[in-house]
Amino acid sequence: MCSVGDSFGVELExxxxxxxxxxxxxxxxFKGIGTNLRCPKCHSTDIKCIE
Ligand SMILES: [Zn+2]
Incomplete structure (x- = not known):
């Protein structure tokens, strides 16, 4: 059995x-969820993930 019950380090699907x-x-x-994100300031889609 795998140790699936562990709640630490859980990643959302x-x-x-x-x-x-x-x-x-x-x-x-800015923070965003999803893939079709736009800059809230200039509305550009030329953004990058920095996390
Ligand atoms: Zn911008």
């Missing part, structure tokens, strides 16, 4: 945890 992103256009840092 589907990548639903919020991640920190940074906009490549205006350097705005």
């Amino acid at each position: 589907g990548g639903m945890e919020p991640r920190q992103y940074e906009c490549n256009q205006c350097s705005k840092k």
Whole structure:
């Protein structure tokens, strides 16, 4: 049996945890969930995950 009952280090399926992103256009840092994210400041989709 695997040790599945352990609650430490549990990862959510589907990548639903919020991640920190940074906009490549205006350097705005923000948190977002999902894949189709946009910068809340300049609405650019040219962002990168910095977490
Ligand atoms: Zn931006």
